[in-house]
Amino acid sequence: MPANQVNTNDQSIFKSESINLIHSSFKQNDAESKKSTARFEFSISADVYTDFIVSKLTVKLRNQIALENHQTIVQSFECCFAGYFSTSPTAPEDARINFAKINSLSIIWPYAREYISDTLRRTGIPFPILPIINPQVVAEKLDQEDLVHIQMYDHSFKDPA
Numbered sequence: 001m002p003a004n005q006v007n008t009n010d011q012s013i014f015k016s017e018s019i020n021l022i023h024s025s026f027k028q029n030d031a032e033s034k035k036s037t038a039r040f041e042f043s044i045s046a047d048v049y050t051d052f053i054v055s056k057l058t059v060k061l062r063n064q065i066a067l068e069n070h071q072t073i074v075q076s077f078e079c080c081f082a083g084y085f086s087t088s089p090t091a092p093e094d095a096r097i098n099f100a101k102i103n104s105l106s107i108i109w110p111y112a113r114e115y116i117s118d119t120l121r122r123t124g125i126p127f128p129i130l131p132i133i134n135p136q137v138v139a140e141k142l143d144q145e146d147l148v149h150i151q152m153y154d155h156s157f158k159d160p161a
Contacts, residue, residue, distance in 0.1 A: 016086040025080040045149040046100035052157030053085040055104035106135035
């Protein structure tokens with residue numbers, strides 16, 4: 001492992017407390033363009049405390065569909081899931097940051113993917129299949145594109161300063 005990476009695989013350091021759906025929205029509108037395109041976006045934000053991490057994954061999906069009657073509709077779907085993770089107060093800051101950026105995505109994404117797939121399947125209109133992702137690659141790309149926002153706190157989650 002490179003010197004600038006911290007091993008976050010120690011199960012004694014991080015514990016998943018819960019994964020919750022925070023919000024979800026679906027909109028469908030007529031569109032003027034007749035292109036058939038899909039766009040898929042992620043963003044990650046996290047509040048990192050000395051003993052707790054709240055990591056949020058926001059997923060946006062936009063799909064444009066040309067119908068048989070030559071009309072086009074645009075579907076927009078967005079949801080946000082939050083993962084709540086306890087951590088040892090002795091966990092190094094770098095380990096907590098890396099966990100928030102990379103590991104939390106790999107934990108939250110399967111829940112978000114299932115929820116999105118199930119919800120969109122129920123609309124009856126075809127949506128692209130959501131990918132199985134490599135969280136480390138996606139997290140690094142999101143970080144490079146400034147789509148990862150980490151807020152550090154130097155106090156306990158339970159005892160705000």
